[in-house]
Amino acid sequence: MAISYRAGPVAVGRRLGPEEFVSVRTAHTHDPLGDWGPCGACDLGPLSFCANMGRGTVSSLARVQCTLRYDAQDTMFREGDDGTAVYVLIAGAVKVYKLMPDGRRQITGFFFRGDMFGFCLETAYAYTAETISPVLACRLPMTLLRTLSQTAPEVQHRIMLRMIGKLATFHDHVLLLGRKTARERVASFLLSLSDRACRRGEPPSPLVLPMGRADIADHIGLTVETVSRAMTRLKRDGLLDLPSPGLVVLRRPKALRGIADGLTPEAA
Amino acid sequence: MAISYRAGPVAVGRRLGPEEFVSVRTAHTHDPLGDWGPCGACDLGPLSFCANMGRGTVSSLARVQCTLRYDAQDTMFREGDDGTAVYVLIAGAVKVYKLMPDGRRQITGFFFRGDMFGFCLETAYAYTAETISPVLACRLPMTLLRTLSQTAPEVQHRIMLRMIGKLATFHDHVLLLGRKTARERVASFLLSLSDRACRRGEPPSPLVLPMGRADIADHIGLTVETVSRAMTRLKRDGLLDLPSPGLVVLRRPKALRGIADGLTPEAA
DNA sequence: ACGCGACATTGATCTGAGTCAATTTATATC
DNA sequence: GATATAAATTGACTCAGATCAATGTCGCGT
Structure with a gap:
């Protein structure tokens, strides 16, 4: 991989890596695409x-x-x-x-x-x-x-739409932090990642977790140990598989949803 | 005060109380105020x-x-x-x-x-x-x-400013819910009310709490009992006074800030 | 002034998640 | 492949805050 990484708070790349970001083209390139079309600086x-x-x-x-x-x-x-x-x-x-x-x-x-x-x-x-x-x-x-x-x-309008979406996720997350149990938090977190994967056009289930357990813990207001225990328990209960720490297979998404929403008694 | 209110999805009053909203004028009244001026529908x-x-x-x-x-x-x-x-x-x-x-x-x-x-x-x-x-x-x-x-x-721009402000408070509140102790939550909550009072041009200290303890608890992720105990303790420690449940006098706002930010060891 | 009801406070006990301490499992390096 | 290192898991124990249960206090209508 012939990618030149530059140090600094905002490493600016003039050229992009060949495989990872294949269809990315140079910024400021404007193809003659008619009235509607992408900017060319990304492949989103x-x-x-x-x-x-x-x-x-x-x-x-x-x-x-x-x-x-x-x-x-x-x-x-x-x-x-x-x-x-x-x-x-x-x-x-x-x-x-x-x-x-x-x-x-x-x-x-x-x-x-x-x-x-x-x-x-x-x-x-x-x-x-x-x-x-x-x-x-x-x-x-x-x-x-x-x-x-x-x-x-x-432009303003679109940014506003994104902000409104972010506000909605904050309401959900505040509910999670204020009122959900450890098990419910982990279930909710995994499902929210899954939902977002879908919105990106990716499959909902083999879920890739780029962040570690410590990051998850600091996001959902728990400790690493509690996150780990909750995951293990969800696995033991047949709701998900953990082929590796960074990979989650949602085996029973609906049941998981039930747990996330507090519909399933904790003892189950 | 000739004010006409519209009915809505929920109970709308036809007339205003005389004292409470004195300077409210009729919506749609346009005074000749030059290029810059209020709309007249509120006294904000x-x-x-x-x-x-x-x-x-x-x-x-x-x-x-x-x-x-x-x-x-x-x-x-x-x-x-x-x-x-x-x-x-x-x-x-x-x-x-x-x-x-x-x-x-x-x-x-x-x-x-x-x-x-x-x-x-x-x-x-x-x-x-x-x-x-x-x-x-x-x-x-x-x-x-x-x-x-x-x-x-x-108009878009101003709404966006408000949304950005709200997003910032959500970040703070998520930190509160995810990582603060009961005592820190109560201190943070009271200070945030105080700050907002200031921004409205009101004095920071004799703080009026229009909401009950149950509402506070459901906001900061605690139970009524824990909120009450935390308040009592802050009072006992000389940080505030509680002349009545709905009134809080911040006696040592800086010390309270220290607690809110986790600078003061819990035992103190 | 009295009594009712809602709300707040206080106390005793319980428990879910945190803490501390290994142990196991992945990942990276040679 | 062997080894070092970081990350994840598991276990034993503790504790902050929840729960359960009185008790206290205030506001309000009569």
């Missing part, structure tokens, strides 16, 4: 922020967009940094978290291919973003909202 | 969604806006209802929550004077909104975003 297709967007708008975005490459465990931005851009993940996985002074950590979200994060506007980032695996991301400066608000209200 | 002043907004935009909003009255314990909308409008609270307090089939409840937010909630866009509401006290609210249909996106991108 229908998941793209620009999917089915007016060509004029797309080229405005393409002009300010840049495609960034990160290694695993890179910090993309830190809590308190000036919020200057939103990111759309093209490949890889990202976690965002907040830390307490004594080291307690809460992962407030995971992001995958097609996801947008880093919403900000005249504000600092409220959390730190760190890559879990090597990442390719499209960076959109938020100043573009001012610039494009007149000519392309579509 | 600088807290208003329309504060310092172009007069043309304001009158567009005033045209579609309507002012609603609710009694205490009214349901404004339910989880799953078509999301058609956002609300700005002019007076009173609202809680929004999600329920689990077995009755467990998570209050995902409280809203007060000046707050906007009910963000939606081609989506159903993700939660139920219920008033805690009598409420006066300004209702803005979300279709206006489509209508005004060209002529008044300002």
